[in-house]
Amino acid sequence: MIRRYFNPATLLLLALCCFSLSGKALTVSENTRISVLTCSPGSELYSLFGHTAIRLQHPETDVDVVFNYGTFDFRTEHFYLKYAQGLLPYQLSVTSYEHFLQAYIFDNRSVRSQLLLLDSVQKQQLVNLLAENCRPENRTYLYNFLYDNCSTRVRDILEKATSQKIQWHLPDEDKSFWNLLDEYLRRMPWVKWGIHTILAQPGNRTATPYQYMFLPDYLEEGLASATLNGAPLVSPTEMLFEEEPVTLSNPWYLSPLFVFWIAALLLIGVLHRYRNRCLLSTVALLLFSASGLIGILLVFLGGFTEHPMTAPNYNLVWANPLNLLVLPLLYRRQLPRFATKYLQVYTWILVAGIPLWFIVQPSVPYASLPLLLLMIYVSSRVRFRSPNKK
Numbered sequence: 488m489i490r491r492y493f494n495p496a497t498l499l500l501l502a503l504c505c506f507s508l509s510g511k512a513l514t515v516s517e518n519t520r521i522s523v524l525t526c527s528p529g530s531e532l533y534s535l536f537g538h539t540a541i542r543l544q545h546p547e548t549d550v551d552v553v554f555n556y557g558t559f560d561f562r563t564e565h566f567y568l569k570y571a572q573g574l575l576p577y578q579l580s581v582t583s584y585e586h587f588l589q590a591y592i593f594d595n596r597s598v599r600s601q602l603l604l605l606d607s608v609q610k611q612q613l614v615n616l617l618a619e620n621c622r623p624e625n626r627t628y629l630y631n632f633l634y635d636n637c638s639t640r641v642r643d644i645l646e647k648a649t650s651q652k653i654q655w656h657l658p659d660e661d662k663s664f665w666n667l668l669d670e671y672l673r674r675m676p677w678v679k680w681g682i683h684t685i686l687a688q689p690g691n692r693t694a695t696p697y698q699y700m701f702l703p704d705y706l707e708e709g710l711a712s713a714t715l716n717g718a719p720l721v722s723p724t725e726m727l728f729e730e731e732p733v734t735l736s737n738p739w740y741l742s743p744l745f746v747f748w749i750a751a752l753l754l755i756g757v758l759h760r761y762r763n764r765c766l767l768s769t770v771a772l773l774l775f776s777a778s779g780l781i782g783i784l785l786v787f788l789g790g791f792t793e794h795p796m797t798a799p800n801y802n803l804v805w806a807n808p809l810n811l812l813v814l815p816l817l818y819r820r821q822l823p824r825f826a827t828k829y830l831q832v833y834t835w836i837l838v839a840g841i842p843l844w845f846i847v848q849p850s851v852p853y854a855s856l857p858l859l860l861l862m863i864y865v866s867s868r869v870r871f872r873s874p875n876k877k
Contacts (some may be wrong), residue, residue: 489580489649489842493560493673496585496763498604499674501872504570504723506833507841511664512612513545513548514606514611515545515607515610515611515614516547517607518545518546518547518613518869519543519544519545519546519610519614519797520542520544520602521542521543521600521602521603521605521610521613521614522541522542522545522600522601522602522603522633522708523539523540523541523542523598523600523603523641523645523707523721524539524540524541524542524553524587524599524600524708524727525537525538525539525598525600525601525602525703525704525706525707526540526591526596526598526599526703526779527596527598527730528539528596528671529594529596529599530676532637532733534594535671535672536668536671536702536703537671537702537703537704537745537852538557538703538733539556539637539703539706539842540553540554540555540556540635540637540639540641541553541554541589541617541641542554542584542600543614543617544584544794549635549874551583551584552579552580552581552582552583552587552677553583553587554581554617554620554621555567555575555579555580555581555587555637556577556580556636556637556640556641556782557629557630557636557637557640558577558578558579558580559575559576559578560578561576561652563576563824565765565856566616572790572792572793573629573630573792573793573794574793575630576627576628576629577627577628577629578626578627578628579620579621579626579628579640579841580626583761588727589727589798590649590727592728592750595730595731596728596730596735597722597726597728597729597730597805598726598727598728599707599725599726599727600724600725600726601707601711601721601722601723601724602721602722602725603645603720603721604715604721604722605648605649605715606722611650611680612648612649613644613648613847615871616644616648617644617648618854620644620785621649629793631793631795632701632706632718632794632795632796633664633698633701634668634697634701634795636701638701638702638703638705639700639701639704639816641706642700642709645720649715652715652716653714653715653720654713654714654744654784655696655700655709655713655717656712656713656714657696657697657699657708657709657712658696659695659696659706660696660699661693662693662699663691663694663809663849664689664690664691664692664694664698664796665683665690665691665692665754666704666713667694667699667705668690671702674737675735676737676743676744676854677740677743680743680852680854680855681853682853683783683787683850683851683852684781684802684806684851684852685784685797686796686797686800686850687785687789687796687797687798687799687800687801687850688799688800688849688850689795689796689798690800690850690860691849691850692798696709697802698809711723711724713728722728731764742854743852743854744853744857745748745752747854747855748857750861751855751857751858751860751861752857754770754861755860755861755864756865758770758865758868765818765867767868768869769816769863770819770865771813771817771865771866771869772814774816774862775810775813775814775817775823775862775863776810776814777813778805778806778807778810778858778862779807779808779810780808780811780813780816781802782803782806782807782809782810783808783811784803785797785800785806786803786808788800800850801849801850801851802850802851802855803860804836804837804840804851805837805840805858805859805862806856807833809829812829812834813826813829813830813869817869820842822869822870827870829868830866830869830870831870831874833866834863834870836864836866837859837862837863838863840859842873
């Protein structure tokens with residue numbers, strides 16, 4: 488839903504256009520066309536859910552530009568830390584329509600257009616609002632994936648320009664935020680598992696049709712059925728560029744669910760067959776290290792960031808940061824009493840968590856269930872420490 492930051496020279500040139508807009512030098516005419524552009528999802532993580540932008544055509548001044556919410560600058564100080572904390576400043580940028588379209592053609596992503604059927608007063612109001620948003624003191628904002636992104640910004644500015652007279656007619660399909668996101672994640676099962684692990688329980692909330700429009704495709708659908716004073720808000724959708732079909736191969740045997748089940752069953756079988764202390768400690772070291780580090784990440788995202796979907800996270804039941812405390816003790820012949828007690832409690836929490844998962848349906852991915860079973864087996868075996876088999 489976000490695009491990379493455009494060439495500084497292009498932005499400087501178009502900043503002059505924005506300056507003239509903010510000075511209201513540009514007055515709309517009958518020939519002024521304002522359209523909502525919807526771009527299909529891409530293969531990069533930041534583009535998985537598509538993108539929305541606004542195109543302004545003003546033939547009298549040869550202006551044909553795209554207002555692009557949701558861009559960011561990789562050169563921002565402490566970029567990755569701010570991105571992880573949800574504090575990265577996003578911007579409204581402006582680029583030429585030709586530059587914008589060519590970027591999507593290069594990425595092989597479809598671009599569709601819906602012409603807004605506004606009167607001259609509403610068009611002028613929208614242009615003035617876009618110009619106001621372009622001002623240096625207004626163009627930056629804190630991005631929120633669900634509630635304040637490129638799609639919601641376009642929806643909200645349209646409502647403001649039309650004094651909120653838009654009637655939306657999206658059907659209520661009783662979908663949660665996870666249902667909506669999973670429509671785009673099915674083609675990338677490992678990304679889906681990672682996102683379901685990192686994000687959390689708020690995703691299970693049922694979204695309203697109005698909230699569906701945080702996704703560009705749903706905003707496009709909402710615009711297609713929306714009315715303004717009883718008349719259609721947009722003209723029929725026009726295809727500006729249609730992507731070449733690409734078949735993404737995701738064999739079932741490489742999915743997280745299959746890989747984790749095979750790995751869990753093989754490891755449990757080998758550990759049960761050979762009962763080797765060193766092998767058991769090595770597997771426990773890998774499992775507790777991975778789960779503990781994931782747990783630290785989940786605690787950080789849930790407690791120290793501004794992301795809206797990171798707490799509470801029930802993946803902490805198995806990805807517990809306290810697992811890291813056990814690591815230095817795994818190769819000792821006898822575990823200290825506190826470590827034994829911790830593993831006992833941890834094992835029983837995991838055992839209780841499996842039936843509760845089927846009852847409560849928390850936001851824990853299916854693919855993590857074999858990991859829970861493997862953790863139960865390993866933590867219980869580490870507690871009772873079988874001797875090496877002669």
